[in-house]
Amino acid sequence: EPEVTQTPSHQVTQMGQEVILRCVPISNHLYFYWYRQILGQKVEFLVSFYNNEISEKSEIFDDQFSVERPDGSNFTLKIRSTKLEDSAMYFCASSEVIGAIPYEQYFGPGTRLTVT
Amino acid sequence: DQQVKQNSPSLSVQEGRISILNCDYTNSMFDYFLWYKKYPAEGPTFLISISSIKDKNEDGRFTVFLNKSAKHLSLHIVPSQPGDSAVYFCAASARAGKSTFGDGTTLTVKP
Numbered sequence: 001e002p003e004v005t006q007t008p009s010h011q012v013t014q015m016g017q018e019v020i021l022r023c024v025p026i027s028n029h030l031y032f033y034w035y036r037q038i039l040g041q042k043v044e045f046l047v048s049f050y051n052n053e054i055s056e057k058s059e060i061f062d063d064q065f066s067v068e069r070p071d072g073s074n075f076t077l078k079i080r081s082t083k084l085e086d087s088a089m090y091f092c093a094s095s096e097v098i099g100a101i102p103y104e105q106y107f108g109p110g111t112r113l114t115v116t
Numbered sequence: 117d118q119q120v121k122q123n124s125p126s127l128s129v130q131e132g133r134i135s136i137l138n139c140d141y142t143n144s145m146f147d148y149f150l151w152y153k154k155y156p157a158e159g160p161t162f163l164i165s166i167s168s169i170k171d172k173n174e175d176g177r178f179t180v181f182l183n184k185s186a187k188h189l190s191l192h193i194v195p196s197q198p199g200d201s202a203v204y205f206c207a208a209s210a211r212a213g214k215s216t217f218g219d220g221t222t223l224t225v226k227p
Contacts, residue, residue, distance in 0.1 A: 004159070006159075033214075035217075041219075042205075042217050042218065042219045042220060043160065043205060043220075045214050045215065045216065048214055056214050058214075091160070093159075104162045104165055105150075105162065106162060107159035107160045107161065107162075108159050109158055109159045110157075110158070110159050
């Protein structure tokens with residue numbers, strides 16, 4: 001069964017450093033998302049991406065964050081200068097688009113980001 | 117402003133009995149609702165969804181009920197199994213893309 005994959009599974013970085021989290025969505029999916037979950041809190045939407053551009057972003061997704069689809073398979077989330085409060089699980093998700101309506105989102109296993 | 121609420125942080129049921137997980141929402145623009153199951157150290161796994169034009173959707177042991185007038189949905193699991201023990205998230209979307217998640221309910225099914 002196709003699945004969303006994410007690398008690395010765990011990333012430790014120092015405050016102020018740049019990190020890139022990588023995702024490979026399901027191959028026939030066209031809508032991509034990033035969510036995060038701070039320990040003990042709810043899953044929070046960060047950004048959605050469709051047709052090579054950001055479709056929607058939350059207030060969390062400030063200028064420190066960017067997304068990119070550098071090729072036909074990868075979808076990346078970059079945090080330019082990490083802060084302690086960026087420590088969280090970051091989930092990538094993808095969904096089909098049928099008639100311009102995205103369907104259920106399928107999530108990857110997540111990348112645990114630890115900022116020290 | 118918490119638009120999707122799961123008021124019960126935890127639920128414990130006996131194996132074989134029914135589990136009922138509840139979710140309330142405030143945004144009347146939501147038109148698609150989903151339930152996800154999450155194990156520790158894994159990503160959420162899609163379980164079942166319902167469009168706002170329906171009031172019930174069933175898939176095996178899982179049934180989701182939607183009461184639009186009350187802005188309430190529930191997930192029924194019958195019969196509950198120990199493997200169902202996980203955190204269950206309710207999510208809602210108003211249009212293409214973004215899902216808003218509830219806080220989650222931890223379900224424990226006791227053998």
